[in-house]
Amino acid sequence: xxxxxxxxxxxxxxxxxxxxIAFKWIAAAAAGLIVVLIVMVGWQLxxxxxxxxxxxxxxxxxxxxxxxxxxxxxxxxxxxxxxVSSLLALLIAVPLGVATxxxxxxxxxxxxxxxxxxxxxxLAAVPSVIFGLWGIFVLIPxxxxxxxxxxxxxxxxxxxxxxxxxxxxxxxxxxxVAIMILPIITSISREIxxxxxxxxxxxxxxxxxxxxxxxKIAVLSYARRGLFGAxxxxxxxxxxxxxxxxxxxxxxxxxxxxxxxxxYTLASVIANEFTEATSDLYLNSLFELGLVLLGVAIMVxxxxxxxxxxxxxxGPIKVN
Amino acid sequence: MAASPYLPTEQFARWRKFKSSAVTAVLVxxxxxxxxxxxxxxxxxxxxxxxxxxxxxxxxxxxxTGEVGGGMxxxxxxxxxxxxxxxxxxxxIGVLGGIYLAEYGSDRANDWxxxxxxxxxxxxxxxxxxxxxLMLVVPFKxxxxxxxxxxxxxxxxxxxMRTTEEVLILVPQSYREAALALGVARWKVIVVIVVRTALxxxxxxxxxxxxxxxxxxxxxxxTALGNNFWNHNLKEPIAALPLQIFAYAISPYDDWHRxxxxxxxxxxxxxxxLNITVRVLSRDRNTTx
Numbered sequence: 330x331x332x333x334x335x336x337x338x339x340x341x342x343x344x345x346x347x348x349x350i351a352f353k354w355i356a357a358a359a360a361g362l363i364v365v366l367i368v369m370v371g372w373q374l375x376x377x378x379x380x381x382x383x384x385x386x387x388x389x390x391x392x393x394x395x396x397x398x399x400x401x402x403x404x405x406x407x408x409x410x411x412x413v414s415s416l417l418a419l420l421i422a423v424p425l426g427v428a429t430x431x432x433x434x435x436x437x438x439x440x441x442x443x444x445x446x447x448x449x450x451x452l453a454a455v456p457s458v459i460f461g462l463w464g465i466f467v468l469i470p471x472x473x474x475x476x477x478x479x480x481x482x483x484x485x486x487x488x489x490x491x492x493x494x495x496x497x498x499x500x501x502x503x504x505x506v507a508i509m510i511l512p513i514i515t516s517i518s519r520e521i522x523x524x525x526x527x528x529x530x531x532x533x534x535x536x537x538x539x540x541x542x543x544x545k546i547a548v549l550s551y552a553r554r555g556l557f558g559a560x561x562x563x564x565x566x567x568x569x570x571x572x573x574x575x576x577x578x579x580x581x582x583x584x585x586x587x588x589x590x591x592x593y594t595l596a597s598v599i600a601n602e603f604t605e606a607t608s609d610l611y612l613n614s615l616f617e618l619g620l621v622l623l624g625v626a627i628m629v630x631x632x633x634x635x636x637x638x639x640x641x642x643x644g645p646i647k648v649n
Numbered sequence: 650m651a652a653s654p655y656l657p658t659e660q661f662a663r664w665r666k667f668k669s670s671a672v673t674a675v676l677v678x679x680x681x682x683x684x685x686x687x688x689x690x691x692x693x694x695x696x697x698x699x700x701x702x703x704x705x706x707x708x709x710x711x712x713x714t715g716e717v718g719g720g721m722x723x724x725x726x727x728x729x730x731x732x733x734x735x736x737x738x739x740x741x742i743g744v745l746g747g748i749y750l751a752e753y754g755s756d757r758a759n760d761w762x763x764x765x766x767x768x769x770x771x772x773x774x775x776x777x778x779x780x781x782x783l784m785l786v787v788p789f790k791x792x793x794x795x796x797x798x799x800x801x802x803x804x805x806x807x808x809x810m811r812t813t814e815e816v817l818i819l820v821p822q823s824y825r826e827a828a829l830a831l832g833v834a835r836w837k838v839i840v841v842i843v844v845r846t847a848l849x850x851x852x853x854x855x856x857x858x859x860x861x862x863x864x865x866x867x868x869x870x871x872t873a874l875g876n877n878f879w880n881h882n883l884k885e886p887i888a889a890l891p892l893q894i895f896a897y898a899i900s901p902y903d904d905w906h907r908x909x910x911x912x913x914x915x916x917x918x919x920x921x922x923l924n925i926t927v928r929v930l931s932r933d934r935n936t937t938x
Contacts, residue, residue, distance in 0.1 A: 352836035353753055359745030360754065363765045363807065370772060373780045428679035436676060445684060452687040454920050456864020458891045459913045462898045463690050466697070466906065508686045515683060539669035569773025571867040572895060596775045596867070603779070603871050619779045623772065630771030634764065 374623055377616035380609055389617060395582040395598075397607065402614035404621060406582040410499065410592035411622070414574060415567035417503030417588070418510060423560045425507075426514030431544060433515075434522040446519075453512035461576030464505045469496040469577060472504070477589055492587040497579035500588035505573045510563040517562060517637070521555035522548060558636030565629040569622065571596040595622040691917075698914025701907040706915075711877045711893070717904045721912050723879050727794075727888040728919070731873060732859055734798025734883075739805030740855055744844075746806070747813025747851075752839055763814075766807040775867040777804055782871040794880060794887035797873025801865060805858040812854025816847040853930045860923035864916055866891035890916045 375382075381389065381402065392403025429449075433442055473496035480490045525548050533547035549556075579591020580601055595618045606612040705720045712719030746766075750759050777800050785796040820843050828838040844851070866889075869875075874886035875896060890912050897909035 346834075349834050349836050352839070353749075356745045356749035356753060359742045360749035360762050360810070362742055363746060363762060363769055363810065366803065366806070367765055367769055367772075370776060370780050373783045374776065377779065377783050425679050425683055428676050429683045432676040432680040436673060437680070445680060448684040448687050451921075451924070452684070454860060454924055455687070455690055456866070456891060456916060456920065458864060458866040458894050458898075459690065459694070459917060462894060462909055462913050463693055465898055466910075467689070467693050511683050511686075539665045541669040541672040542665070544672070565771050569771075569775065571773065571775045572891075576895075576899060596773060599775050599779065600867060600870055603782075604874075616779060619776055623776050626771055626773050626776075627768055630768055634767055 371620075371623065374616055374620040378613050378620050380613035381617040382613075384610060385614075385617075389614070390621070393582075393584060397602075397611050400608055400610050402611070404595070404618055406584050407593055407595045407598050407618055408621065409584050410502075410578065410582075411568055411594040411596070411625075413499055413588075414502040414506055414578065414592065414594055415564055415570075417500065418506035418567045419560060419564055421504065421507035422511045422514050422563060426511050426559070426563070427518050427556055429511075429515045430518035430522050431548070433519055435540075435544060435548065446516075449512050449515055452508070453516075457509065457570065457572040458576075460505055460509055461573035464501065464573055464577040468505065469501055472496060472498075472501055481589070488586040489588050492585070492589050494589050495579065495591060497577055497591050498589050499578065499585075499592040502574045502578040502592065502594070503588070505577055506567045506570050509570060509573060510566045513566055514559050514563040517559040518552075518556055521552045521559060521637075524555070525551050554639070555637060558633050561629060561636060562633035565626055565633055568629065569596055569626050570594075571600050575600045595619070694910065694914045694917055697907070697910035701911035702914060706908070706911050710879065711908075713877075715902075719908070721888075721890065721893050721908065721915070723876065724888040724890045724893040724912065725915065727873070727876070727880060728863065728890040728916075730794060730880075730883075730887065731797050731801055731869070731889055732863060734794065735801035735805055735862060736855065736859065738799050738802025739858065740809055742802075743806045743809025743855075743858075744813050744851060746810040747817060748839060748844070750810065750814040751817035752843065763811070766810055769807045773867075774804065774865055775870075778868040778871045781868070786872060789884070791884065792872060792874035792886040794873055794883040794885065797869045797887060797889065798883075800868040800872045801862045804862050804865065804868065805855075808858040808861060809851075809854055812857065813847075813851050816850030816854065817843055819850070820846045849930055853927050856923050856927050856930070860920050860927070863920050863923065864891055866895050890919075 385392065385402065389402065390404050390408065392401075393405040394401045394403045395406060396402075429445075433445060437445065473494055477490075477494045477496075477498075477500070481494065484490045529547040529551055530543055533543040538546065574594055575597035578594060578597060580593050580597060581591040582593045582598070583590065585592070599615050599619055599622075603612075603615055606615055705718060706722075707720060707725065708722050709718070709720035710723055711721065746762075750762060754762065781796050781800040781803070785799060786792055789796075824842050824846060825838055828842045829835065833841070869889050869892050873889055873892065875892040876886045876888040878888075880887040894909050894912045894916065897905040897912065900906070
């Protein structure tokens with residue numbers, strides 16, 4: 330703490346301040362390493378992708394060719410897959426997460442709150458690779474045999490639900506990622522909703538509002554910006570999700586309007602092809618995909634931090 | 650009759666009440682939908698995993714492709730070794746950084762450092778794998794256990810740093826002042842008084858971080874790589890449970906799928922055990938403070 334009084338000058342023997350100063354600098358170096366690490370991560374990826382950067386230029390981002398045989402690489406299918414699967418996940422997870430947070434802060438009997446919060450924390454502890462395993466052997470067969478068939482039957486006129494059903498698909502990835510980001514969206518939304526002053530609710534009740542009206546006019550409208558921040562933070566997590574997505578998305582670099590079609594994401598193409606990259610340009614292109622992923626993830630994260638900070642004023646929301 | 654908010658008729662009041670209970674019901678359903686996946690995952694882990702767990706699983710090496718049987722003994726040991734190496738890398742840096750934040754840093758510097766830690770926390774795990782590949786795999790020309798440990802350790806740093814800071818701030822200022830007044834050097838005050846008082850909290854933070862990285866697969870893909878045999882040399886690739894689960898899950902063999910479930914059950918049990926330890930530790934802390 331900076332408010333500490335300095336060491337009384339009478340006591341320390343001459344020279345005894347050296348270890349003090351050394352310790353302070355060691356601690357400062359450890360803290361500073363955080364900043365060094367960020368720079369290093371960015372620099373390493375940049376250095377690793379130099380060949381691809383020089384060869385393809387910015388066109389890398391909107392070229393949809395990915396052909397290791399011809400040594401031609403473009404990032405578009407992966408950017409598309411990352412964005413679509415993440416947005417799909419948000420579409421599912423944000424309403425569910427916010428609703429659960431509302432349930433936990435406003436409705437649930439006190440006795441129920443702790444167990445539900447614990448269950449959500451446990452969900453957050455399940456590793457990505459286990460979700461992937463479960464996705465392959467439980468979720469995908471169910472989606473393929475029931476949900477997708479149903480969607481195709483009733484909503485097949487939409488381009489989103491057309492084409493052959495394989496099971497592995499953009500939609501399966503979206504659902505798995507939704508499950509994985511639900512805990513963070515729920516817990517941050519819960520923190521935000523808890524920071525809504527009770528006076529707001531009481532005032533609305535006093536006007537004769539029903540429970541839903543209180544939630545709508547007093548709670549949700551007050552917390553709107555923070556909840557948006559929670560969603561953006563969830564997006565940051567979703568973009569970088571690797572293992573579970575790799576296991577269920579089908580890993581095909583294509584851009585298709587149908588959610589039943591397989592796709593590919595930035596993270597999963599790196600996971601799959603990195604150790605098999607045969608040419609330098611191939612490896613460099615994968616590094617450039619990593620650079621794109623890092624850039625997007627960091628920007629989204631910073632945006633979320635700023636939104637959450639402005640929502641809560643000085644009190645930081647714990648993000649981890 | 651058209652409902653008007655300005656003329657609260659009987660009918661309109663009933664409609665409002667109905668809407669409110671309908672929303673309540675929807676919220677309950679949403680909450681159930683959120684926790685349902687947890688029970689579905691655990692149910693299938695138990696069903697598929699428990700039936701495949703046997704003594705061989707814990708004692709034997711993976712069998713060559715096509716042969717039935719074998720186990721993941723090396724992967725279990727590998728995961729524990731990787732976690733130990735990650736602790737060696739991540740904890741000193743994280744704890745010292747936390748000490749700086751809590752004891753030395755100016756408010757302004759701290760804001761930036763916390764911000765940086767949050768940013769670092771948001772770096773996708775696969776990116777850590779690529780970066781450590783460039784740092785430790787390319788120069789030494791081999792995938793290695795060290796590289797895997799460093800990748801996981803670096804991921805621990807921001808987590809440990811933030812939790813250390815939080816528990817150090819909770820140590821009463823009077824402890825520091827009392828020790829300083831006795832003429833104890835500041836670094837000794839921090840190490841002997843402040844850190845010791847908060848030791849349990851720091852340990853809790855470390856275990857939380859370990860639980861977080863124990864199941865990480867992506868950073869190990871291009872660092873630890875995986876290994877079908879015992880690793881006697883940390884400069885060589887090492888097996889890890891998450892890697893083995895991944896490799897077996899996407900394989901075409903039923904027997905390997907069976908073992909992937911068993912491995913997932915063991916990994917989940919390990920992570921649960923870490924989480925329960927955290928709960929026990931932090932409960933004690935709450936009662937003593």
